[in-house]
Amino acid sequence: MQQRLTLLVAMLVLAAAIPTGVAGATAQTQQEDCSFPYTVTDASGTEITLDERPDRITTLNPSAAQTVWELGGSEQVVGVTVNADYLDGFDAKTSVTASDGFGISVERVVGTEPDLVLAPNASRTETVRALRDAGITVYQLAAAETLEDVTEKTTQIARLTGHCEAAVEVNAWMEANVEAARTATADVERPSVLYPIGSGYVANTNTFISAMIEASGGTNVLGEFDYEIGYPQVSDEIILQANPEVLLVNSRGSGLQTQEPYASTTAGQNNATVVINTDYLNQPAPRSVVFAVRNMTEGFHPDVETSFVARSEVTVATATPTPTATATDVSEPTTSSETTATTTGEQPGFGVVAALLAVGALVLARRE
Template structure:
């Protein structure tokens, strides 16, 4: 077990060295920052704690890259003063204070040193860390696990409300809905290849995860979904028995999957069939991840069905919304309900996902895909 733990630490260090340039398709918010009349605000977080803010927080620190990605997508990166090393793929993130621990997780001391008005802590940040930060006098909002697209959108709306960017969050969720709907419509009648997404350390992506929902929306069947929910280690015999036709690889796992057993013994391995997504998006429960990963995975799995003209820009999605709304108090569930009522007609998205991987698996596979579209197949 000690050797395995050391392997996970090494993997985390390697992942930290990855730096992916942000995709150019990411549109900036077309609306100005929301007015401060949405404050004071009180929301109840995943720990059951009421988190109150009297005014718009000007200094925000994130403890996980998915929350940082949301802030960038809301065009609110100017409010971010601290983030983890795994968020350094975001444009300009290197200019913020790195709050990662020298080992694993975040450094409480580094977070405190950023002097934040608000700390956004996705569920991969432990409750113990959240309580320690609160004991240090910080205002911390801890998010629940995001197991499907709706959870990701609810998190986006909550971050928008907490940071005074509610309209930008509404626009972002409308952008997500429009593009996921376009992909789902294109693949509705497609023949679904049997796909498996192996992670490092023998883990794989199962059902009840946002990644499984990405796979389903993109017109593929996750062969592991019926085996378990979440993220678990899959033994060699099960991999061979499931016999995927296509393997999903990332820049984190490329060169470690197709040619190695047991994957090389499957139909996918023997036919050299894989799809590629960069890890900074596919593994992060955040808006760009949903849009880019469904788009790129569909383009690789079903190039004859997906048309680039189907992509909906941020400004096009924003134009479908009503005028901005404000409020002084809401729960995350209420925020999700409000967002659903004001976004374009949504595709019937199947519920499957997870907000990050939880603490253990997050160490193994923290990051996610990008706009690079490649499908590898035998020559």
């Protein structure tokens, strides 16, 4: 049996509600949803303008690089960090990681001659400032604390890089797999889970990692405590008090369950660990979410059958009907000032996003 996922996105313009001339301008803007120039304000509050689609992109973290890859824009990328080494074609890109292996080399970034730099929210202020002072266009991404944030981040990167339609497909693939995990584990007993990152740091409930744990049928045991930050450093006593039933371990920390205080928890005593590839567990990006949620679900609930969706099983059909003038439209005159106001009021590039929010996407899954 094969599962196919079809995403139908309907972008509808209601001509009866607006004059004929304005309707034409609105329809044209929606069709050019990924047009340039494009002006936007980033997470740092800085407004940037891209006059044309960027041909040379440098990413300062692996999740941004992975997202561009998934959108089909890997050929546009000229600079990456060393932690993006798992991506196909990495060796052909320039590393912008500092020579000591930590942080970003401003000189190397400038040397890639980028049209656009994608910087994570956690970027050092002085690094971003130095790049902007060098005349580089930098877009600083917002932090991703939820799975919805990952979706929004994917959509925004797609808009910046000129891959809006691909974002619809990528997000549909990610969301379909998350929903498959949620559906499969809706009525099962949820184990208490802890993700120790190392040196006492753990993932709190207000992180995208915790959101993946919850979607996969687990419960983040740190929810029993009152930590506010995303990745607090906790004491051995807190870990023993939390006493998780399952330890979520990244591939570089395998064997953690044999070390104290984890060895004395229920998870450690039962050798109950779920090991996830570090590249996918720690990076808020589409492929990471899909693969991590799949592996967590299978690890937390090995006896539960889940119908996950392959990327090749997702198709996107976009329809943009041409507005039809009504008798009322024809009889009412449209002044040039009205047409201009509507055209300039429409924000270039957000046609697809606005249509998705206003009209919605219909996802039909069926088995054959």
